[in-house]
Amino acid sequence: MxxxxxxxxxxxxxxxxxxxxxxxxxxxxxxxxxxxxxxxxxxxxxxxxxxxxxxxxxxxxxxxxxxxxxxxxxxxxxxxxxxxxxxxxxxxxxxxxxxxxxxxxxxxxxxxxxxxxxxxxxxxxxxxxxxxxxxxxxxxxxxxxxxxxxxxxxxxxxxxxxxxxxxVGESQHPETLHERAAEAEIERLYGQFENYVAAIDHPEPKRDKAARMFRRLLGRAQPTPREASTLQGLLRRGAERSADWTPEDDED
Known part of the structure; x- marks a missing residue:
């Protein structure tokens, strides 16, 4: 009170x-x-x-x-x-x-x-x-x-x-200082991660474990809408680059 x-x-x-x-x-x-x-x-x-x-x-x-x-x-x-x-x-x-x-x-x-x-x-x-x-x-x-x-x-x-x-009365801060991304946005991020793991040719027996770890990580992190969107973009870009990658790309 x-x-x-x-x-x-x-x-x-x-x-x-x-x-x-x-x-x-x-x-x-x-x-x-x-x-x-x-x-x-x-x-x-x-x-x-x-x-x-x-x-x-x-x-x-x-x-x-x-x-x-x-x-x-x-x-x-x-x-x-x-x-x-x-x-x-x-x-x-x-x-x-x-x-x-x-x-x-x-x-x-x-x-x-x-x-x-x-x-x-x-x-x-x-x-x-x-x-x-x-x-x-x-x-x-x-x-x-x-x-x-x-x-x-x-x-x-x-x-x-x-x-x-x-x-002063009521707090000048909003009721919540951290807005978690919508569940649909989080799910798209999970899907993008799975696409990325496949694109980089991560060993198939380990992909489910990697996906579970990524879910636990985001569950603790509570990403904001902007963070979720940025991560989706990075994973999508990474998957696209991996599709075009050849071993010679790492040779200087």
Missing amino acids: TPSFEGELAVAVVDAETPGNVGTIARAMKNFGLSELVLVDPPALNPEGEAYGFAGRAREDILPEATEITFNELVENYYTVGCTATTNEDARSHVRYPAMTPDELSGHLDGLDADAALVFGRERVGLTNDELARIDALCSIPASAEYPSLNLGQAATVTLYELRELT
Whole structure:
């Protein structure tokens, strides 16, 4: 069942140091169907600078329409989900524990009847413990223990991607990405293979085995209409060339 969300979903960025990261987040929002960007203590966002350069089409609406608020206003007006690459916390010592993963976030927000904000912190230190203490929930991105820190823009993109069913709805891909050729076309391909095997004078006792192997191969490969047509053409051409071939053709 596709999750539902009754309120408005915003993305909040707290005290970002790099304008380019704000632009990258705005672009990810555009990719995944979000439009409300909230900024707490943002850097200067020059329309001629890197924020707008990194924003793609989000520079037309999301970035210029972003609103600036305080952290107090953020927690007072939204159900907040702090988003971070790693918490460095455990059940024995924690401010907000445990954290859900991004793929669990849609289920967490499913049915929530309130405006919510995904809150991303600073590039170097994320959200402070004092800020985390005021956040309603925490989402953490699992990563390699050797290098768990993600770039701010990357973290936002990963998180928003996992929310796509909630924010975008139906997949933008067709129901099936692979169209198998019609059975009649596949059968013609099998027949063309048998003609080819005969044309190259494959030992007759081995022809049935070769045909069975070819069927198993195509059964696994699930050829598309174009692939089936191309293979038919190649086998037909090969059979025709074999009929005209003489041993001298291979001598240079």
